[in-house]
Amino acid sequence: MEYKNLVIKASTCSGCKSWLDVCNGDCCKVFKVKTSMIRRARNKTVRVATLLNADLQYYYQLRGCRTTRTEIIIPITLFSITTEGEYTYFHKPCSKLDHNNLCLLHGSDAKPKVCQQFDPLKEEDLSNSRWFIVKSCVANYRKGGKFYKKEYLENNGEKNEINEIKE
């Protein structure tokens, strides 16, 4: 879908479910950590020093990691890994994401609270946060979003040099 149409679609989007055909639930397929917080460990794992409450531990366990109250222990052979800026990204779908990119825990108390509370339409400032907005997310195509360009709509037809997602 062209950027122009993504912006129009995003302006009336009511939430994740109506954007899934664009994003394919990408936010549930990757998490990031600050590269400087990673240290190598035995048995093909890396450890990330960070404070985790019970809900966050549960979240990272669903994502395929082991945890303690102070560490995420990541079995690196299970993930594909990329880096960008000061962050490292670990790619693998959450164990609770089904083949239609829907969360199997949606609507139940078993869904991690961090997942229940995240709302891509909130326009939160996530800089310096463990969370981030994936490129395909609706949040990027709404006013205030990273890739949103008001002038793009005004000058409809202008070449867009930012992120264009093709379906």
Ligand code: SF4
């Ligand atoms: S628990 Fe559900 S919402 Fe949370 S990361 Fe996994 S699939 Fe996504």
Ligand code: SF4
């Ligand atoms: S938060 Fe963004 S990327 Fe994740 S399911 Fe919702 S619209 Fe898609």
